[in-house]
Amino acid sequence: MCISAALFYEVNVNKTCWMPIILVLMGLGLTAASSNEPLPLDYWDAPQAAGKAHAGLENNMRPEACAQCHQEQFNAWRDSRHAHAYSPGLVGQFPAMGHGEGNDCLVCHAPLEEQLYRNAGDMNATLSTLLENPEGFSRDADLDAKQTKLPLRHVGVTCAVCHVRHGQRFGPPRRDSHAVGHLDGAAHNGFIATKDFEKSQFCASCHQFPQDYAIHGKPLENTVFEWQQSRFSGQGIQCQTCHMPDRKHAFKGIHDVNMVRSGLKFNLEKKGNLATFTMTSVNIGHAFPTYVTPKVLVKAESLDAQGNVLQHWQWVIIREVAYDDGWEEKQDTRLMPGESRIFVADELDKKTGSVHFYVDVIPDAFYKGVYQSLLSDDLQPKARALIAKALSDADKNDYRLYDNVLKF
Ligand code: HEC
Ligand code: HEC
Ligand code: HEC
Ligand code: HEC
Ligand code: HEC
Structure with missing residues (x-):
């Protein structure tokens, strides 16, 4: 499943009309190469041998x-x-x-x-x-x-x-x-x-699938391509800039609430008889979320003065895929880099005293489904113990990203 930059461009680029651009890029590559020593071409070829050479x-x-x-x-x-x-x-x-x-x-x-x-x-x-x-x-x-x-x-x-x-x-x-x-x-x-x-390309062999594996035009893992389409690539902001700031090796992502908050801006506003909640992707170098595995739920509730729930709303942010004799994409409602999305609670009940907005993140939503379905089948006993552990670990990863109330 490894993919080199060359293969990636070959499958994505319409050769005839892009040829002049590719030649220019190759020229730039040559200039850059003179001040760089590239990684060996087979660096990511499987299997990679760490080997021994010292004492x-x-x-x-x-x-x-x-x-x-x-x-x-x-x-x-x-x-x-x-x-x-x-x-x-x-x-x-x-x-x-x-x-x-x-x-x-x-x-x-x-x-x-x-x-x-x-x-x-x-x-x-x-x-x-x-x-x-x-x-x-x-x-x-x-x-x-x-x-x-x-x-x-x-x-x-x-x-x-x-x-x-x-x-x-x-x-x-x-x-x-x-x-x-x-x-x-x-x-x-x-x-x-x-x-x-x-450079971002360093992460590609594991974080980008080839185009041949596309479902609805997009491979299951499409992170490097999404990044290339965003303003970040033009500005020289690489995967490492956000995921290894100051070269730190924590590689935080969707499992870390503060990392996710650092990438988004929220705004909750009363507009006449409407409650609007805006989510903007300000500092995420790819779709939010980039993979098909997490699920993000935006929820709203209107409450009366006593705190009783009058109405509720729910939206989902996800790239949902399913496997049934081949992969199929059900929906893609992810936030692209720079995109703002407005969620509106409208036709509010006359007794509304406040509107509550929440955002919940289920980082391993897809895998939870996989584990549950494996557990409902025959499994070798040790495999069952491992999958049961995986499910309970995945449950612990859910968190509330946002929680705020608007008074009416
Ligand atoms: C006995 C101490 C020692 C051990 C053990 C050791 N290193 Fe190093 N490492 C060094 C020193 C000293 C340097 C050179 C730093 C310099 O000159 O800038 C270095 C440099 C490096 C660099 C380059 C850093 C840079 O600035 O790019 C990497 C990467 C690295 N080591 C990885 C590893 C890995 C991976 C292991 C384990 C498999 C390892 N090292 C084990 C001492 C060690
Ligand atoms: C091209 C690289 C790649 C290959 C090949 C790959 N994975 Fe993953 N896997 C990832 C990445 C990246 C993540 C984290 C993001 C995500 O959840 O998709 C992940 C996450 C997972 C997770 C959830 C996290 C965890 O470790 O519990 C499971 C389970 C998993 N992969 C199973 C598999 C299985 C089974 C296969 C082989 C059929 C496989 N993977 C092949 C890259 C890969
Ligand atoms: C401008 C900052 C920024 C850049 C550039 C960036 N990321 Fe992210 N990344 C984030 C933030 C913030 C999150 C948490 C929100 C989310 O999950 O999208 C994240 C999440 C992730 C996740 C978690 C899984 C998921 O479904 O979201 C992975 C994997 C990831 N990034 C890999 C990469 C790779 C690989 C690159 C380079 C091609 C990259 N990122 C570039 C900011 C960035
Ligand atoms: C997923 C790939 C990955 C893994 C795993 C990884 N590194 Fe790195 N490491 C990098 C990248 C990429 C950089 C350069 C980041 C940059 O320049 O922004 C780096 C930089 C370094 C440096 C230079 C740091 C500096 O401050 O100049 C050292 C030393 C190093 N890594 C050692 C390690 C050791 C030790 C481990 C295991 C505990 C490790 N790395 C695990 C990718 C990795
Ligand atoms: C050798 C393959 C490999 C390489 C190279 C690699 N990753 Fe990963 N990465 C993975 C796998 C596999 C996972 C999922 C681990 C799991 O949860 O089981 C992962 C997970 C992550 C996550 C965590 C996402 C979350 O769910 O919170 C981030 C962020 C990430 N990688 C960023 C990077 C960046 C940035 C680079 C390049 C500097 C990089 N990775 C290079 C294989 C790789």
Whole structure:
């Protein structure tokens, strides 16, 4: 499911009319290349090998090992979704699929060659290991902790997935310099600095599906394309600008209420006999939400002076898809970057004393449905335990984004 920039353009661009533009872009690419050392072309080709090339600690691809020298990145990463990508909801589906298909999922969830399943036994052993160790790493970076003996796949999208190939570290240029290419350093034979780490395309192999997988013209994951269409790409605002501010590794997204609030503006207003609620996407570099998995509910209620509910309204913000002998898009009501949407509570009851507006976010709405349907079928006992855990974890992720009252 990997996708390179080249493939992406090939499938999206009408070649004849875009040819001159492509040539100009290629020209720009050449100029840029002279001040950059690009990532190797096969950097994201599966399977990616972290490999070994050093001695002792520096050969250890566990995040706890990196943490001995890169504590700050580890402390942020350990609470991110990337650190938890080898999850019960993922792994609980594997026994029914087999280890080969499981590996197709790992290309985004735990993609290193060292993380893939070699055989069915490997996959089966993981079920109990994951149940016993919900977190595949030691939080305090203790290299002697029992978790550090677990197979590398339990650390999901770990440091080495983004930074190490064949023992060689890759990273962005140092903060205080533009120097690119191989730079000497006090450990692991230095690193290769490349500005490709600062660009949205870096995230594409896992956050953008190819156009061939389109449903209703749009692939299930279309984040990089949505970003390219937004004002942010023109202004040089990359995924990293918003998701790794000051190079921090927290990768906050729809599961974090403050992150979501940072991207939206709300306005609640009385207009005569109407209550209007406006939601504007001011700082989100793609559709809100970008994936088909979350669901956002906007609700309103009119109440009388005693607080009794008189009327209610509900709207949904979602890209809803369903699988029935092929994927189908049911509706797409997501907010595009810059878009304002007005929700109106009208024809208010004469006894209305106040109107209440709420916004609820269900980040894992789609998966909850998947887990419920899996649980209603026959499941291998350990797979059942994992899926049940995934469902209860997903339930805990729901939150109220907005809550305000307008007096009448
Ligand atoms: C023994 C200490 C040590 C260990 C262990 C270690 N590193 Fe490093 N790392 C360094 C040093 C020193 C540098 C060079 C910093 C410099 O010269 O700017 C560095 C540089 C880097 C850079 C480049 C930073 C930049 O500015 O772009 C990356 C990325 C990196 N390390 C990743 C890792 C990963 C991933 C691991 C674990 C698999 C790891 N390192 C393990 C010490 C270590
Ligand atoms: C192209 C990359 C990619 C592939 C391949 C992929 N996923 Fe994911 N997966 C993601 C991303 C990104 C998210 C987070 C956003 C979302 O929820 O869609 C995610 C989220 C999930 C989640 C919810 C979060 C969690 O970990 O509990 C589950 C479950 C999941 N994927 C299962 C699978 C399964 C099963 C497969 C294989 C059939 C698979 N994924 C293949 C990228 C991928
Ligand atoms: C999903 C990919 C991804 C993962 C996982 C990841 N990083 Fe990074 N890392 C990046 C990117 C991208 C940058 C550059 C961000 C920028 O320039 O805005 C970066 C930057 C760095 C830097 C340079 C920081 C600086 O302040 O100059 C270091 C060191 C580093 N990462 C180490 C780690 C370690 C250690 C881990 C695991 C605990 C890790 N990374 C996990 C993508 C990742
Ligand atoms: C201008 C800031 C900004 C930029 C640029 C941006 N994002 Fe986001 N992103 C956000 C905010 C805010 C949220 C939380 C609201 C939401 O879920 O849309 C978010 C949410 C997400 C999510 C959560 C899943 C979901 O369904 O919303 C993912 C994954 C994500 N972004 C990936 C990316 C990637 C990959 C890029 C680059 C192609 C990117 N983002 C660019 C601000 C940004
Ligand atoms: C190797 C694949 C891979 C790469 C590369 C990658 N991601 Fe992810 N990312 C994932 C997966 C898988 C998940 C979902 C983890 C889960 O919940 O199971 C995820 C989740 C996220 C989320 C959390 C969304 C939420 O639901 O809250 C954000 C934000 C995000 N990624 C941003 C980025 C950015 C920015 C980059 C590039 C710097 C990047 N990712 C690179 C695989 C990747």
